[in-house]
Amino acid sequence: MAKNLVIVESPAKAKTIKKYLGKDYEVIASMGHVRDLPKSKLGIDVDNNFEPKYINIRKQSETIKKLKASAKGKAKIYLATDPDREGEAISWHLAHLLKVDLDQKNRVTFNEITKTGVKSGMKAPRKIDLSLVDSQQARRILDRIVGYKLSPFLWKKVRSGLSAGRVQSVTVRLIVDREEEINNFKEEEYWSIEAELLTDSSKKPFVARFYGKDGKKVDIHTESQTNEILAVIKNADFVVQSVKKGVRKKSPAPPFTTSTMQQEASRKLGFQARRTMKAAQELYEGIDVENIGAVGLITYMRTDSLRISDEARTAAYEYIENQYGKEYIPSTPRIYKSKNNAQDAHEAIRPSLPEITPLMAKSSLTSDQYKLYKLIWERFIASQMAGALFDTVSAQIDANSYTFKASGFTVKFDGFTKLYVEGKDDESQEEGILPELNEKEILTLNSINGNQHFTQPPPRYTEASLIKVLEENGIGRPSTYAPTITTILSRNYVERDGKQLKPTELGFVTTKLMKEQFNHIVDVDFTANMEKDLDVVEEGKTEWQTIIRNFYTDFEKDLEKAEVNTEGQSFKVADEETDVICENCGRNMVIKMGRFGKFLACPGYPECKNTKKIVNETHGFCPKCGGKILEKKSKKGKKFYGCEKYPECSFLSWDAPTSELCPKCGKTLLKKAGKTGKLYCSNEECDFEKGLKE
Numbered sequence: 001m002a003k004n005l006v007i008v009e010s011p012a013k014a015k016t017i018k019k020y021l022g023k024d025y026e027v028i029a030s031m032g033h034v035r036d037l038p039k040s041k042l043g044i045d046v047d048n049n050f051e052p053k054y055i056n057i058r059k060q061s062e063t064i065k066k067l068k069a070s071a072k073g074k075a076k077i078y079l080a081t082d083p084d085r086e087g088e089a090i091s092w093h094l095a096h097l098l099k100v101d102l103d104q105k106n107r108v109t110f111n112e113i114t115k116t117g118v119k120s121g122m123k124a125p126r127k128i129d130l131s132l133v134d135s136q137q138a139r140r141i142l143d144r145i146v147g148y149k150l151s152p153f154l155w156k157k158v159r160s161g162l163s164a165g166r167v168q169s170v171t172v173r174l175i176v177d178r179e180e181e182i183n184n185f186k187e188e189e190y191w192s193i194e195a196e197l198l199t200d201s202s203k204k205p206f207v208a209r210f211y212g213k214d215g216k217k218v219d220i221h222t223e224s225q226t227n228e229i230l231a232v233i234k235n236a237d238f239v240v241q242s243v244k245k246g247v248r249k250k251s252p253a254p255p256f257t258t259s260t261m262q263q264e265a266s267r268k269l270g271f272q273a274r275r276t277m278k279a280a281q282e283l284y285e286g287i288d289v290e291n292i293g294a295v296g297l298i299t300y301m302r303t304d305s306l307r308i309s310d311e312a313r314t315a316a317y318e319y320i321e322n323q324y325g326k327e328y329i330p331s332t333p334r335i336y337k338s339k340n341n342a343q344d345a346h347e348a349i350r351p352s353l354p355e356i357t358p359l360m361a362k363s364s365l366t367s368d369q370y371k372l373y374k375l376i377w378e379r380f381i382a383s384q385m386a387g388a389l390f391d392t393v394s395a396q397i398d399a400n401s402y403t404f405k406a407s408g409f410t411v412k413f414d415g416f417t418k419l420y421v422e423g424k425d426d427e428s429q430e431e432g433i434l435p436e437l438n439e440k441e442i443l444t445l446n447s448i449n450g451n452q453h454f455t456q457p458p459p460r461y462t463e464a465s466l467i468k469v470l471e472e473n474g475i476g477r478p479s480t481y482a483p484t485i486t487t488i489l490s491r492n493y494v495e496r497d498g499k500q501l502k503p504t505e506l507g508f509v510t511t512k513l514m515k516e517q518f519n520h521i522v523d524v525d526f527t528a529n530m531e532k533d534l535d536v537v538e539e540g541k542t543e544w545q546t547i548i549r550n551f552y553t554d555f556e557k558d559l560e561k562a563e564v565n566t567e568g569q570s571f572k573v574a575d576e577e578t579d580v581i582c583e584n585c586g587r588n589m590v591i592k593m594g595r596f597g598k599f600l601a602c603p604g605y606p607e608c609k610n611t612k613k614i615v616n617e618t619h620g621f622c623p624k625c626g627g628k629i630l631e632k633k634s635k636k637g638k639k640f641y642g643c644e645k646y647p648e649c650s651f652l653s654w655d656a657p658t659s660e661l662c663p664k665c666g667k668t669l670l671k672k673a674g675k676t677g678k679l680y681c682s683n684e685e686c687d688f689e690k691g692l693k694e
Helices: 011-021 058-071 085-097 115-122 130-157 168-183 223-233 258-269 273-285 310-324 358-364 367-383 463-472 478-490 505-517 524-538 544-565
Strands: 004-008 025-029 076-079 189-198 206-213 238-250 287-289 293-295 388-399 402-413 442-454 494-497 500-503 576-581 588-594 597-601 616-621 628-633 639-643 656-661 668-671 678-681 689-691
Touching: 004 011, 004 058, 011 025, 011 115, 011 273, 011 293, 025 058, 058 085, 076 085, 085 130, 130 505, 130 524, 130 544, 168 463, 168 478, 168 500, 168 505, 168 524, 189 223, 189 388, 206 388, 223 402, 223 442, 238 402, 258 273, 258 367, 258 463, 258 478, 273 367, 273 478, 287 358, 310 367, 358 367, 463 478, 478 494, 500 505, 505 544, 524 544, 616 668
Parallel strands: 004 025, 004 076
Antiparallel strands: 189 206, 189 442, 206 402, 238 388, 238 442, 287 293, 388 402, 494 500, 576 588, 588 597, 616 628, 616 656, 628 639, 656 668, 668 678, 678 689
16 A cells, blocks of 8 residues: 555646656545635625635535545655645645645645656655635635625626626726727728839839838828829839848747747637647646656646746757757857746746657647647747847838838848747738849839728737736736636627627626726726735735735725615616517517527517527538538537538538539538638539639
């Protein structure tokens, strides 16, 4: 029988760690939290220094029995939950449950689940960090107070089943404010002029853009202004006035933090934050890699630190030199500075063993795991590579006192870009390659055009840009971004429009009410300052009860005022009417929100109780029976298409129907998934297909 017990959160992590510890250790999983505040009531004694009333989680009863049985007779119990405040709190609850002495050094943490990481963690047990625990408790209690006190107010005034939250409510406000900014935006007209020019020796024209007059910037606002300029320069000589050459250096992006990983996975992989964190958790906890064995492939994935170990840097240099050559190693080590409020207990997210390339692990990983590991691995290796060098050239070209400018670059040394280039939220105008230009050279005008433009409103947030603004404003912490976004979507405050996040009418109404009655709850600065106060608790510089008491005193007064201010008022959200007719009574059905999402209901309730699923029809028709093809979702949320008469008709497809019909047989054409998709006939007996550009 094993002498020692090690408790972690998940079976996958337990399996990997067991491999490194041997027969003297039993390693079991707690399956997350074992104790929490009760769901049925507040669970906090506000009159007794906000004392929380924790209970064992009912669905964890079997796990708790196993934990207690395994703990009996063990010489030592090690609490090895995740190395963050949530993990510290789980260990603290486990210590209470199993009567583990808090004065003993029984807490171990692993920044990476590798042989080295596990062995070094086990060699350095410590006491449970009660400041970390207090910080988690403060957040939990704050969120419980806001949720349980404010939600009933929203039920009465807006709609039953709503929730409010310290972080989620201000996040919804950001999205609502952006939508209002878009709606109130007044577009302004402006024009640009582009000239395509040729040198005597070049065959391909390059673009020069209008800048101004006599070297001074001029903005063009109207078509008449544009035409005046074009008339003056139509027959003018385009003369190169000056040419400036230089070398620009570009450094690689730092290794990932939780926030930047979520942003880049959204940009490059199309992953939602929740999907990213699921794959990252699996990579951290351990994968049975072919020819290597069970190993955690990345370091801990909840971090806002940019620090990396010397060992990891050395391993990266070895790979870079072997793969690309010594010139790709920077002359001095790259030290990335973390933000002032970063928690520096962990390293940045990096491969725990850089020598395990994505290709080596690919056969052992799921598609999501492989894509994310490749992203993390390439980002880390690139962060340790030499910078890229670009030869730049910029030219000023004059035509009858009007000034045009052209710029371009060529790659002098590719450096880190040989492996990885950071994604962007908005792609700016790309520079091209300019031909050799000489001062006083007269260029040939190939064509010149004036182009009308209108200023654009700010874009809606995507998950990537929302996470970026949450981090920049200090709202929440890296571990909260994914669950916050999931919550506001599931509560129907926000909905997806492609990659964009769009507030619903419910989001508008509740945010307006919150602004009027609980402005500090949805105030960005207030929320950020509260986060800083909670960090002070984590540092052991103040008691968590002080933070809660300061908040609760004002919050309770606001709640009382809100009840008085809104007495007799209702803020109900109007149901969205559809063109679907109720077959029972003839009314237009409306969209309602239920436990499992949106559905259609008759507005004549309770006289008429007719409801039905929302059906998303496509342009296509079933090639087997002629019925409509409907858009559907699998249990995992993946979109697919099927006949409306399913299961009587068996037609199903992952590829989207189009409005085009096959020229050979007249059936609906389907578009193959992917960027290089093609159109092909939905009729299995027809072989027609064509490329998208044909």
